[in-house]
Amino acid sequence: MDSNTMYIIIAVVAVAVGILIGKLIFAKNTQKKIEDAEQQAAKTVADAQTTAENLKKEKLLEAKEKFVQLKAEHDKEILERNRKLNDTESRARQKEQSINQKLENLDKQTKENDAIKENLNRQIEVVSIKRTELEKHQEEHIRRLEKIAALTAEEAKAQLIESLKHEAQSQALALQQDIIEDAKQKANKEARKIIIQSIQRTAAEQAIENSITVFNLESDEIKGQIIGREGRNIRAIEAATGVDLIVDDTPEAIVLSSFDPLRREIARLSLQRLVADGRIHPARIEEIVEKTRKQIEEQIMEIGERTVIELGIHGLHKDLVRIVGKMRFRSSYGQNLLMHSREVANLCGIMAAELGMNVKLAKRAGLLHDIGKVPDEETELSHALLGMKLAEKYGENPAVVNAIGAHHDEVEMQYVISPVVQACDAISGARPGARREIMQQYIQRIKDLENLAMAYPGVEKAYAIQAGRELRVIVEADKVTDGDSAKLSFEIAQKIQTEMTYPGQIKVTVIREKRTVNVAR
16 A cells, blocks of 8 residues: 555545544534535545645656666666677787787797708708718827827827926916016006196195184274273173184284184174174173074084085085084194095095096095094094094995094005095195195205205205295206216205105206306406
């Protein structure tokens, strides 16, 4: 029983119950009211039937539409499946045709291979027959030779091998000796060539670092502000920076004195900011010095990053990059440490390229070889050993670690790159003008050069020129011949080389001349 029929039944029952109740309650009403109620009931039943029929028709229409929609979707799905099946069958037929074609080609190739194999077998049989005939002829030839020489083939072979063996040994020993001598000469020549090329291809600055910095002022009136009342400002600056400020009669200048270039730079920048600001008092001084110190730290990292980028070094630990940047504010014997390390790195790269080694690894070792000279904390270790520990701590390559520790022969050299770094460090530090020399030492070295030459007989005068890089010796023409001049030049050069310590090289020139003077009156 569907829902429409249930509604109708419920409606009819409700009407009947209503009529019955109406009759019981309103029994005393007039017949007209009864007829009206009956008419109303009949009308209600008719409306209910009409509503039920309409609902039934709507439901039937909805069911038909749903059926049509499902049927269309089903037909579409069947068509899609049929299309996929057709595509699959088509691909399968194509694969089958391809396989059949390959099988046909394979059969054809197999037949060709069989034909080649049969031909090869025939050729092998012919070769075997000819080999057998050749062996017979060879045996006959050997029997004839044995009959002529009165020796068997084994005896003749043994005698020949023995004679060739002795001859080969003597020739090999001579050849080995020649090769060793030639290798030594070529190795020394090639080493000198590589070193000279490396030096020639490296441009280095000649300027040296000093222990003072001059801070220029616009006028001498600012000196009073910098000194402050009873010298409190200048004491605050010296306490905050660790730099001595020397204010003397030098016009428009203040001298900053300290052994540490980093402290001098912080003091210079702080003074520059204070003078530009105009407010100079202890509290402001401490604030400016602290800001400048932070700025210098950022500048150190920037210098380190720029250096490693310019040298093409990658993957360096950030603490090592910071140490490289700090080298800019350190000096060794007056030579700027960063410039020295960059120069060593470039020399190492050039030498490594000439020797067929890893150029990037050589540059890395050259740049880091002196990182032990800029420690954050004081230590009793030498700079080479401290640098080796720092490189090992930050995960550097074992070859780089060994090169850093061995560049002053404090540890054993275990990699080929270590002597390269040592040689490049010596080249950078020993070239003329690279490092500062105390004036007294320089003058004494010049005097020693001249005295050494004057000690030889026949020497009249000796002059050290070009900052001690050339020694000119004037001899007496009556006592020294031309042949003696060449010998004297060689002996003086050898004695300088063995007895004196000097940067670079010294050229010895012996001058012998005969002058005849007449005066016409």
